[in-house]
Amino acid sequence: MYTQGFGVSTGDLSRITRFDSYDRSVHSRDHPERVRKGMTTQKRRRPGETRDMLMEAALTLVGRGRHFASLGIREVTRQAEVVPTSFYRHFRNMDDLGLTLVDELGVVLRGMMREARANVLHADKLMDESVAIFVNHVQSNRNFFTFMAQGLAGESQAIQQGIRNEMQFFASELANDLRNLRLLTHLSDEDLDMACELVVRTVAFSLTDILSISPEDEEELTRIRRQTTRFLRMIFIGADHWQSS
Amino acid sequence: MYTQGFGVSTGDLSRITRFDSYDRSVHSRDHPERVRKGMTTQKRRRPGETRDMLMEAALTLVGRGRHFASLGIREVTRQAEVVPTSFYRHFRNMDDLGLTLVDELGVVLRGMMREARANVLHADKLMDESVAIFVNHVQSNRNFFTFMAQGLAGESQAIQQGIRNEMQFFASELANDLRNLRLLTHLSDEDLDMACELVVRTVAFSLTDILSISPEDEEELTRIRRQTTRFLRMIFIGADHWQSS
DNA sequence: GCCTCGTGTGTACGGTTGTTCACATCTTGT
DNA sequence: ACAAGATGTGAACAACCGTACACACGAGGC
Numbered sequence: 001m002y003t004q005g006f007g008v009s010t011g012d013l014s015r016i017t018r019f020d021s022y023d024r025s026v027h028s029r030d031h032p033e034r035v036r037k038g039m040t041t042q043k044r045r046r047p048g049e050t051r052d053m054l055m056e057a058a059l060t061l062v063g064r065g066r067h068f069a070s071l072g073i074r075e076v077t078r079q080a081e082v083v084p085t086s087f088y089r090h091f092r093n094m095d096d097l098g099l100t101l102v103d104e105l106g107v108v109l110r111g112m113m114r115e116a117r118a119n120v121l122h123a124d125k126l127m128d129e130s131v132a133i134f135v136n137h138v139q140s141n142r143n144f145f146t147f148m149a150q151g152l153a154g155e156s157q158a159i160q161q162g163i164r165n166e167m168q169f170f171a172s173e174l175a176n177d178l179r180n181l182r183l184l185t186h187l188s189d190e191d192l193d194m195a196c197e198l199v200v201r202t203v204a205f206s207l208t209d210i211l212s213i214s215p216e217d218e219e220e221l222t223r224i225r226r227q228t229t230r231f232l233r234m235i236f237i238g239a240d241h242w243q244s245s
Numbered sequence: 246m247y248t249q250g251f252g253v254s255t256g257d258l259s260r261i262t263r264f265d266s267y268d269r270s271v272h273s274r275d276h277p278e279r280v281r282k283g284m285t286t287q288k289r290r291r292p293g294e295t296r297d298m299l300m301e302a303a304l305t306l307v308g309r310g311r312h313f314a315s316l317g318i319r320e321v322t323r324q325a326e327v328v329p330t331s332f333y334r335h336f337r338n339m340d341d342l343g344l345t346l347v348d349e350l351g352v353v354l355r356g357m358m359r360e361a362r363a364n365v366l367h368a369d370k371l372m373d374e375s376v377a378i379f380v381n382h383v384q385s386n387r388n389f390f391t392f393m394a395q396g397l398a399g400e401s402q403a404i405q406q407g408i409r410n411e412m413q414f415f416a417s418e419l420a421n422d423l424r425n426l427r428l429l430t431h432l433s434d435e436d437l438d439m440a441c442e443l444v445v446r447t448v449a450f451s452l453t454d455i456l457s458i459s460p461e462d463e464e465e466l467t468r469i470r471r472q473t474t475r476f477l478r479m480i481f482i483g484a485d486h487w488q489s490s
Numbered sequence: 491g492c493c494t495c496g497t498g499t500g501t502a503c504g505g506t507t508g509t510t511c512a513c514a515t516c517t518t519g520t
Numbered sequence: 521a522c523a524a525g526a527t528g529t530g531a532a533c534a535a536c537c538g539t540a541c542a543c544a545c546g547a548g549g550c
Contacts (some may be wrong), residue, residue: 050498067314067400074537083499088539090497149398153391153453155312160457198447198476205446208398212405231443238483295527319507328529333509335527 051090053080055101062150063143068098069155095156101147102162108144109170112137123181127232131225134203138210149208171200184236188244195239202231296335298325300346307395308388313343314400340401346392347407353389354415357382368426372477376470379448383455394453416445429481433489440484447476 057080062068071094077084091097112133120129138145151159175196178184184192206228213220302325307313316339322329336342357378365374383390396404420441423429429437451473458465 065400065402067312069312069315070400072537073539084538085500085540086498093538146398153394153398153456155310155315157310157457164457194472194475195479198479201450202443202446205450211398212402212409227439230439234440234443234480234483234487236483237486238479238481241482241486242479317507318509329508330510330530331528338508 050080050082050086053082054087054090055097055104056080058097058101059143059147062147068094068147068150095158098147098151098154098156098159099162101144102151102159102166105144105148105163106166106169108137108141109166113170113173117177123183126181127229127236131203131229131232134206135210135221135225138207139215142211142215145207146211149204149211152204167200167204168197171196174199184239186244187239187242191239191242191244195235195242198235199232202235203228206231295325295327295331298327299332299335300342300349301325303342303346304388304392307392313339313392313395340403343392343396343399343401343404344407346389347396347404347411350389350393350408351411351414353382353386354411358415358418362422368428371426372474372481376448376474376477379451380455380466380470383452384460387456387460390452391456394449394456397449412445412449413442416441419444429484431489432484432487436484436487436489440480440487443480444477447480448473451476 054076057076058068058071061071061075061079073087073094074084076094076097077087091100115137116130116133119133120126148163151163154160172193175189175192178192178196184195187195206224209224209227210221213224299321302321303313303316306316306320306324318332318339319329321339321342322332336345360382361375361378364378365371393408396408399405417438420434420437423437423441429440432440451469454469454472455466458469
């Protein structure tokens with residue numbers, strides 16, 4: 001009914017529909033000899049590329065100061081230089097995209113942990129090294145971590161839970177490592193887990209500190225590094241003198 | 246080229262404007278004999294009432310699971326049962342409203358601190374009592390604290406900084422109280438501040454735990470209470486054995 | 491060759507949004 | 521009583537949004 005409404009069109013008509021024309025900015029790469037019937041060439045991409053571009057576009061916008069909860073489908077597709085309809089080929093809605101991002105977050109965190117394990121060989125430098133590695137990872141995956149910080153108190157229950165789980169997993173891995181390093185051996189498993197959770201939370205909070213400053217502000221950055229290590233040191237001293245009943 | 250493609254339509258005009266009619270739901274209290282020239286009676290309110298209603302409406306929506314960054318002016322005014330235009334009489338935009346909320350947050354926090362000071366008289370029950378008071382305040386100002394949790398990683402730099410300041414102020418007040426209670430007297434001022442900041446952060450993180458569960462889930466709630474106290478205990482033990490160089 | 495899938499594209503509809511304008515109404519100071 | 525100012529109201533506009541549909545391609549198996 002409403003689709004072929006041109007020309008005379010006796011129906012509800014007289015509505016000036018200035019073509020929606022989704023603001024395809026300057027990029028318009030119409031391979032000139034391939035246009036037929038007013039349809040441009042389809043861009044060839046490796047499979048899953050558009051999907052990745054959409055995720056990256058969302059992260060870019062987040063990194064630019066926007067909050068994930070306020071992003072719209074059209075906005076993301078515009079940033080990804082893709083037509084809005086394409087979105088639905090890969091995600092059901094924005095929450096779906098968010099959940100996929102959380103999965104990828106797991107990968108980033110695991111990578112960080114691997115690096116920490118490889119570099120922190122003896123206990124005396126443990127904290128300074130770990131904090132430094134953490135800060136570096138945040139710096140080089142700023143958008144990702146911003147998304148994570150937002151999601152912790154975010155809109156979608158599912159995303160929130162996902163991030164929470166990642167943190168919990170991280171904490172239990174940390175407890176494992178401490179066991180292997182023969183540290184805090186006097187703590188019961190439960191208490192060790194508790195201590196590690198506290199450590200992870202403290203570091204996560206520092207995350208918001210890092211994100212709130214400009215990435216180039218080396219001075220503030222070392223201040224945060226120092227503060228975080230002091231926090232951790234205090235927690236470890238507490239754990240050291242803790243008596244598991 | 247593609248914009249004015251329709252039938253006759255000489256100008257751009259001829260646009261069917263079906264009245265915007267901002268969805269005034271059922272409330273329509275038109276005092277019947279006062280309608281003149283098609284204009285209804287103006288609701289009489291005490292000064293500043295609409296302003297408060299707008300803030301409360303925003304909090305209500307936040308409490309209902311929405312993220313503050315994704316709220317729109319129309320949405321808030323709809324919830325407040327006020328016409329969209331009224332918004333501009335009180336706030337310039339949503340960020341402005343958010344900042345006002347942060348101010349009010351300060352009031353809530355100060356109230357909490359006052360209650361804690363009045364009830365925590367001797368040091369042995371200090372932590373259990375304080376945590377309990379905190380949890381109660383969160384429960385009875387749930388929306389407010391949800392807003393705060395969201396704002397910590399939020400969209401607006403200003404709101405973020407505001408909340409951060411409130412937390413810092415809270416921490417320094419806490420340090421003051423500890424001095425007065427003759428606790429942790431061996432710490433330098435700087436180190437005591439540090440410890441208090443860590444405490445406040447830990448409690449703030451527990452906030453997100455509380456908010457992520459249903460308000461009636463007593464069981465989970467006591468679990469969180471217990472966990473938080475244990476965190477604090479560990480920090481205090483650490484502070485107790487800390488040596489200010 | 492053909493047919494089917496997965497994916498990209500153009501167009502469209504109906505709805506909502508932020509903001510402006512002119513006007514109505516209430517409150518307060520004089 | 522009346523002017524001034526603060527506050528509430530209704531209508532309007534242009535822009536943007538989510539989503540639906542039909543079509544266009546390329547790659548793969550048969």
